[in-house]
Amino acid sequence: MKAVIHTKYGPPEVLQLKEVEKPTPKDNEVLIKVYTTTMNRTDCGFRSAVYFISRFFSGLLKPKYQTLGCEFAGVIEEVGKDVTSFKIGEKVFGYNDTKFGAHAEYMTMAENEAIVTIPSDLSFEDAAPITEGAHYALCDIRAAKVKSGQNVMIYGATGAIGSAAVQLAKYFGAKVTAVCNTKNVELLKSLGADVVIDYQKQDFTKTDQTFDFVFDAVGKSSFGACKPLLNKNGIYISTELGKNGENIFLALITPILGGKKVLFPLPTINKEDVVFLKGLVESGKFKPVIDRRYTLAQIVEAAKYVETGQKTGNVVITVA
Numbered sequence: 001m002k003a004v005i006h007t008k009y010g011p012p013e014v015l016q017l018k019e020v021e022k023p024t025p026k027d028n029e030v031l032i033k034v035y036t037t038t039m040n041r042t043d044c045g046f047r048s049a050v051y052f053i054s055r056f057f058s059g060l061l062k063p064k065y066q067t068l069g070c071e072f073a074g075v076i077e078e079v080g081k082d083v084t085s086f087k088i089g090e091k092v093f094g095y096n097d098t099k100f101g102a103h104a105e106y107m108t109m110a111e112n113e114a115i116v117t118i119p120s121d122l123s124f125e126d127a128a129p130i131t132e133g134a135h136y137a138l139c140d141i142r143a144a145k146v147k148s149g150q151n152v153m154i155y156g157a158t159g160a161i162g163s164a165a166v167q168l169a170k171y172f173g174a175k176v177t178a179v180c181n182t183k184n185v186e187l188l189k190s191l192g193a194d195v196v197i198d199y200q201k202q203d204f205t206k207t208d209q210t211f212d213f214v215f216d217a218v219g220k221s222s223f224g225a226c227k228p229l230l231n232k233n234g235i236y237i238s239t240e241l242g243k244n245g246e247n248i249f250l251a252l253i254t255p256i257l258g259g260k261k262v263l264f265p266l267p268t269i270n271k272e273d274v275v276f277l278k279g280l281v282e283s284g285k286f287k288p289v290i291d292r293r294y295t296l297a298q299i300v301e302a303a304k305y306v307e308t309g310q311k312t313g314n315v316v317i318t319v320a
């Protein structure tokens with residue numbers, strides 16, 4: 001089968017499209033023919049290993065799993081003998097950031113992992129980008145215990161995480177203020193944001209509103225800059241470690257001190273989360289934003305674009 005492999009950590013050019021052996025599902029696994037995958041910040045982070053910590057999961061000196069791709073949408077082609085919850089021919093989507101594998105024509109998943117059937121009438125292209133940004137956003141929104149009537153600010157609201165966070169915070173009943181570039185103001189209104197601040201026209205920290213939760217979905221701000229925006233017991237979460245890893249330190253100290261605090265939840269995902277996101281897609285409460293489309297042969301260009309840090313939502317890769 002065709003697969004994109006990388007035998008060493010490095011820039012997008014380490015990705016190579018090769019012929020490799022088709023995987024064989026174990027007794028508890030399904031074999032998926034991948035139709036659509038994505039290129040996202042998780043794939044890029046594990047490929048570049050710029051954050052050394054990722055190597056503790058993906059291999060200290062070289063990648064343990066050579067094919068990246070954490071999001072997938074495709075069709076079950078084979079089932080292991082112990083599999084009971086999936087049938088050959090079913091359309092499925094999901095997420096795997098432990099052994100990845102979706103940048104290929106075929107991949108395997110254990111049936112109890114983050115894989116579910118595709119909502120009826122949803123295309124592979126719309127199903128593949130449901131999980132990556134949304135599960136990070138969901139973890140952070142759950143950690144902040146966002147509930148109906150709360151005032152939430154989302155900075156970097158047009159990334160994969162931010163655009164999901166706007167829709168999820170609305171689903172949980174919050175009043176959402178989204179911060180973005182001029183070109184994305186209309187997009188954020190269409191995603192349900194109640195207030196949109198164009199950071200090219202206004203300093204987002206100079207609003208007269210205060211918030212129960214400020215979520216920096218692109219990791220470009222700091223607790224210090226956002227503290228005046230928080231209510232008395234307001235919560236700040238960033239997707240990045242911050243200057244000198246300050247967000248980790250602040251997440252340890254500020255909850256003990258009381259008042260305004262920083263949280264740094266570790267992201268997790270399981271089958272129930274994917275079922276939850278599927279439900280939101282089916283009920284029209286969540287729709288992943290798609291920016292560009294590439295083919296598997298254009299994977300290096302796709303990675304380069306994602307690494308500009310300027311994509312709007314998600315970048316989709318067509319495999320078949």
Ligand SMILES: NC(=O)c1ccc[n+]([C@@H]2O[C@H](COP(=O)([O-])OP(=O)(O)OC[C@H]3O[C@@H](n4cnc5c(N)ncnc54)[C@H](OP(=O)(O)O)[C@@H]3O)[C@@H](O)[C@H]2O)c1
Nearest residue numbers: 041042045156158159160161180181218239309310311312
């Ligand atoms: N290491 C990992 O494994 C990993 C995995 C996932 C995510 N992350 C981190 O999580 C963050 C978000 O990921 P993502 O995929 O959601 O991001 P993304 O899709 O790459 O975000 C791009 C968006 O960020 C906005 N942006 C860029 N610079 C900005 C700035 N200075 N101020 C405000 N907005 C800015 C842009 O919107 P505008 O055009 O509106 O400015 C763009 O639409 C990133 O920092 C990423 O590194 C890390």
